[in-house]
Amino acid sequence: MMALRxxxxxxxxxxxxxxxxxxxxxxxxxxxxxxxMGPSGSGxxxxxxxxxxxxxxxxxxxxxxxxxxxxxSHAELAAVRNREIGFVFQNFHLLPxxxxxxxxxxxxxxxxxxxxxxxxxxxxxxxxxxxxxxADHLPSELSGxxxxxxxxxxxxxxxxxxxxxxxxxxxxxxxxxxDVLQLLASLNREGVTLVIITHDEQVGRMAPRMVRLLDGRVxxxxxxxxxx
Amino acid sequence: MMGEMVRxxxxxxxxxxxxxxxxxLGILIGVGAIMVIxxxxxxxxxxxxxxxxxxxxxxxxxxxxxxxxxxxLPQPGQVLAFVPDDFATVRQFRGVARVYYTLYxxxxxxxxxxxxxxxxxxxxxxxPDIAHFVVTEGRMYTDVDVAAHRPVTLIxxxxxxxxxxxxxxxxRVIRLGGHPLEVIGVTASTQANLxxxxxxxxxxxxxxxxxRDLFPxxxxxxxxxxxxxxxxxxxxxxxxxxALNIAHHDPDGFADSTGLLAGLEHTVGAVTTVLTLVxxxxxxxxxxxxxxxxxxxxxxxxxxRTQEIGIRMALGATRRHILxxxxxxxxxxxxxxxxxxxxxxxxxxxxxxxxxxxxxAVPWWAAAGSVVFSAAVGFLSGLYPARQAARLHPIDAIxxx
Ligand SMILES: Nc1ncnc2c1ncn2[C@@H]1O[C@H](COP(=O)(O)OP(=O)(O)O)[C@@H](O)[C@H]1O
Ligand SMILES: [Mg+2]
Numbered sequence: 148m149m150a151l152r153x154x155x156x157x158x159x160x161x162x163x164x165x166x167x168x169x170x171x172x173x174x175x176x177x178x179x180x181x182x183x184m185g186p187s188g189s190g191x192x193x194x195x196x197x198x199x200x201x202x203x204x205x206x207x208x209x210x211x212x213x214x215x216x217x218x219x220s221h222a223e224l225a226a227v228r229n230r231e232i233g234f235v236f237q238n239f240h241l242l243p244x245x246x247x248x249x250x251x252x253x254x255x256x257x258x259x260x261x262x263x264x265x266x267x268x269x270x271x272x273x274x275x276x277x278x279x280x281x282a283d284h285l286p287s288e289l290s291g292x293x294x295x296x297x298x299x300x301x302x303x304x305x306x307x308x309x310x311x312x313x314x315x316x317x318x319x320x321x322x323x324x325x326d327v328l329q330l331l332a333s334l335n336r337e338g339v340t341l342v343i344i345t346h347d348e349q350v351g352r353m354a355p356r357m358v359r360l361l362d363g364r365v366x367x368x369x370x371x372x373x374x375x
Numbered sequence: 376m377m378g379e380m381v382r383x384x385x386x387x388x389x390x391x392x393x394x395x396x397x398x399x400l401g402i403l404i405g406v407g408a409i410m411v412i413x414x415x416x417x418x419x420x421x422x423x424x425x426x427x428x429x430x431x432x433x434x435x436x437x438x439x440x441x442x443x444x445x446x447x448l449p450q451p452g453q454v455l456a457f458v459p460d461d462f463a464t465v466r467q468f469r470g471v472a473r474v475y476y477t478l479y480x481x482x483x484x485x486x487x488x489x490x491x492x493x494x495x496x497x498x499x500x501x502x503p504d505i506a507h508f509v510v511t512e513g514r515m516y517t518d519v520d521v522a523a524h525r526p527v528t529l530i531x532x533x534x535x536x537x538x539x540x541x542x543x544x545x546x547r548v549i550r551l552g553g554h555p556l557e558v559i560g561v562t563a564s565t566q567a568n569l570x571x572x573x574x575x576x577x578x579x580x581x582x583x584x585x586x587r588d589l590f591p592x593x594x595x596x597x598x599x600x601x602x603x604x605x606x607x608x609x610x611x612x613x614x615x616x617x618a619l620n621i622a623h624h625d626p627d628g629f630a631d632s633t634g635l636l637a638g639l640e641h642t643v644g645a646v647t648t649v650l651t652l653v654x655x656x657x658x659x660x661x662x663x664x665x666x667x668x669x670x671x672x673x674x675x676x677x678x679x680r681t682q683e684i685g686i687r688m689a690l691g692a693t694r695r696h697i698l699x700x701x702x703x704x705x706x707x708x709x710x711x712x713x714x715x716x717x718x719x720x721x722x723x724x725x726x727x728x729x730x731x732x733x734x735x736a737v738p739w740w741a742a743a744g745s746v747v748f749s750a751a752v753g754f755l756s757g758l759y760p761a762r763q764a765a766r767l768h769p770i771d772a773i774x775x776x
Contacts, residue, residue: 192774201689201769222693229691240686240773244390256379257691301690 148177148308148340149198154207156193156363167193169363170207175342177308180335182351183344185360191344192313194360198342199232199311200224212308229257233302235331237314239294241286247273247297248282254304272300276330292323299330309340316350328353380696384704387676398672399712401665402752406713406745409658410720410737415727416650418735423643434472436600436612438619441630443596455628456594464622465598465615470606475499476595478586484530484579485550486538493534493577495551497586503562508580513545513560521582529560531578551579554589608633662748665712666756673705673760677767684764685772694765701764705757706750713749717742 156168167190175181175198185191196202197209200216203224209216211227219227233254234240241250251269260268273282276296286294295315302310312331316324328343328350335341343354351357352371359367388395440455457476465474477498484493496502500518503509508531516527528549535544535558547558562580586593600615602608612631620628677684684697717737724735 196770199689201773222695225688225691225693225696228689234689236773240682240689242683242686244386253687254690257687257693257696262378305691 148179148212149173149175150208150210151197151204152208152210154197154204154209156190156197156202157205167363168197168204171363171365173358173365173368175340178335178338178340179356180332180341180354181343181356181358182354183342183358183360184346184348184351186346189360190363191346191360193363195311195313195342195344198309199234200227225257229254230305231308233299233304233307233310235295235298235302235310235312235315237317239286239291239298239318241294241297241301243286246283246285247278247289247300250286250297251301251304254301258305268304269300272303273297276300290323291319292326295319295323295327296330299327299334303334307339309342310334312341312343314344314346316345316347324350380700380703381707383700384707387680388704388707394672395708398669399708399715401668402662402709402712402749403716403719405658405661405665406716406749407719407723408661409654409745410717410741411723411727411735412654412658413651413741414720414724414735414737415733416647416654417738417741418733420643420647421736422734434602434604434608435633436602436608436615437632438598438600438612438616438629439632440596441627444630444632454594454596455623455625456596457598458595461598461619461622464618465600468611468615468618470603470611472601472603474598474600476583476598477502478583478590478593478595480586480590480593482552482579482590484534484538485553486547489538491534491537491577493579495579495581495586495590497581497583499583502580508562508564508578510560511563512543513558515560516580516582521584524584524588525582526554526556526585527559528556528579528581529562530558530580531562531564531576534577534579535561537577549579551581552589556581556585662752665709666752669705669709669753670756670760673701673757674763676704677701677760677764680764681767681772683772684767685769688767688769689773697767698761698765701761702754702757705761706753709753709756710746710750713746716749717745 151171151173154168154171154173155166158165158167171194183191183194193202197204200211200219203209203217212231214227216224216227228234241247242253245253248266248269251272252265255265255268270279270282273279276299278293278296278300281289281293281297286297289297295318310331315327315331319327331341331343332353341354343350345351354371356368356370358365442450442454462474462476465471475498477496479497480495481492482495484491500516500521503515510529511532513529515529516525519525520527528551530538530544530549532542535542538544538549539547542561544558544561548555549558550556562578564576600612602611609631612633616629616631620626623629684692687697687700721737721742724737727733727735
């Protein structure tokens with residue numbers, strides 16, 4: 148489904164070039180559940196941005212569902228993010244002035260879904276997340292776990308084939324974090340490809356496949372017998 | 376999609392109400408000022424044109440000594456005056472309904488111990504129509520009074536108050552230049568205009584014949600010829616002027632001032648056009664300044680909202696979506712500012728009318744044009760900030776963790 152070949156990402160900071168990724172080769176198949184682990188600064192987020200078509204490689208090739216990303220226009224990248232990918236961030240990244248419902252509607256707004264259908268779908272998703280009665284709340288009126296579930300509902304809005312989660316439990320207490328992970332894992336069982344970035348070993352062990360990064364390189368890529 | 380974008384723009388504007396209001400203030404003031412100035416210009420033009428085209432003037436030829444309209448100050452000794460024979464001559468012309476004159480002068484008025492200098496206006500019994508006043512008490516003098524040289528007069532309300540301490544002065548006696556006159560009525564000016572309203576403040580009106588008796592040395596410098604319906608006014612005027620000039624042995628002695636008025640109409644049109652251009656330029660500058668303010672605030676807003684922009688891009692917003700969103704905000708701000716400016720300007724115009732009776736009016740095209748122009752200012756000044764927003768890189772916005 149996704150293939151990275153010899154991917155480099157170089158940032159040009161004031162202190163000279165920083166190589167965040169140094170030749171990544173990685174292939175992720177349809178329906179997989181992959182944990183990407185590594186210490187801080189190892190390039191996890193950079194990798195996720197490239198996988199999520201938020202950024203393009205400086206060097207090397209990324210093919211998403213058979214289409215090379217480096218040939219795509221800004222509008223095409225936006226369309227891929229909109230239809231194919233759902234993002235879940237550590238800090239939720241909900242729009243603070245929009246209600247939970249309208250946050251969930253947002254990807255459908257950009258997909259051109261009409262208002263009535265988008266309302267209905269957003270409500271159904273919030274209901275699935277157990278937040279039916281929180282639809283009109285602002286993010287600031289919700290707990291961390293509730294916010295992350297709103298973010299997951301939003302990620303699912305356009306029925307993406309891939310969910311990318313960057314430290315989705317990083318801002319949550321461990322019990323809430325476990326619930327969120329269970330939720331994401333259950334989505335994967337329904338067929339969505341899931342990539343979770345984490346530096347938490349316990350989280351990593353939930354995934355059937357674990358990729359370890361260090362200094363912008365893949366240092367291990369293991370398939371494991373599923374734990375919990 | 377569009378509805379959602381308008382709602383989003385509205386939400387972000389109402390989230391910073393004071394800032395949004397201050398942003399639109401420049402546009403509001405600019406448009407409001409334009410409204411008032413245009414309303415005054417249009418009202419003034421309408422007043423002049425209605426004066427020029429008023430019924431009586433349409434049917435009247437006004438003849439005056441040419442010296443009065445030559446450039447520079449008239450030389451008192453050289454100004455020709457009409458003599459009684461002139462009126463007899465003109466009355467003979469076919470197509471002439473009636474001929475009359477109006478005398479203007481200044482004289483001292485006394486009553487009891489009070490004494491003031493006033494404007495004297497002496498003319499036919501229909502003088503109120505020409506001089507724009509109404510009789511509020513008593514009566515106007517009649518053609519009989521005029522024919523009989525009766526010592527009667529009407530005085531303006533302010534003068535009545537000055538002389539008698541009350542506006543009710545009918546039946547009293549005043550002394551005009553030492554001669555006693557019976558006050559048969561009191562008048563009030565109907566002149567809407569501030570300037571001409573002032574002339575009527577202290578005024579005395581009396582029959583032209585009586586005035587000639589009291590002040591035989593006042594020369595008649597205006598002859599009004601009322602024309603019968605269906606008569607070629609210009610041709611008649613030309614022939615009358617010719618006859619008068621021959622009688623006075625001066626080929627350039629008198630002129631038809633209604634002809635001059637027609638020229639004035641042109642001049643007023645030209646002046647108004649220039650005025651409109653100047654006002655337009657000033658308005659343009661005001662709106663450009665307002666637009667720069669809008670651009671500045673929009674740039675601040677873009678800088679503040681990088682994260683929002685990044686999130687929207689991650690969720691699938693294209694550069695075009697972001698561009699449209701910020702342009703929409705900017706256009707909404709300036710359009711509302713322009714709309715409020717029109718309302719404030721209209722309120723100002725209503726105020727001007729209430730205070731001065733000046734027929735100022737906001738034409739619909741100026742109101743609509745201002746709102747459209749405000750929207751255009753919003754579009755132009757929003758363009759650069761919106762492009763800045765659209766060019767942001769999604770990860771730069773999301774990364775600040
Ligand atoms: N925009 C940027 N400019 C310069 N350096 C960057 C930028 N983004 C990331 N980096 C650098 O790239 C490296 C990898 O960063 P990141 O992918 O965020 O790591 P992780 O998510 O694993 O902590 C770090 O050294 C970081 O400082
Ligand atoms: Mg990171």
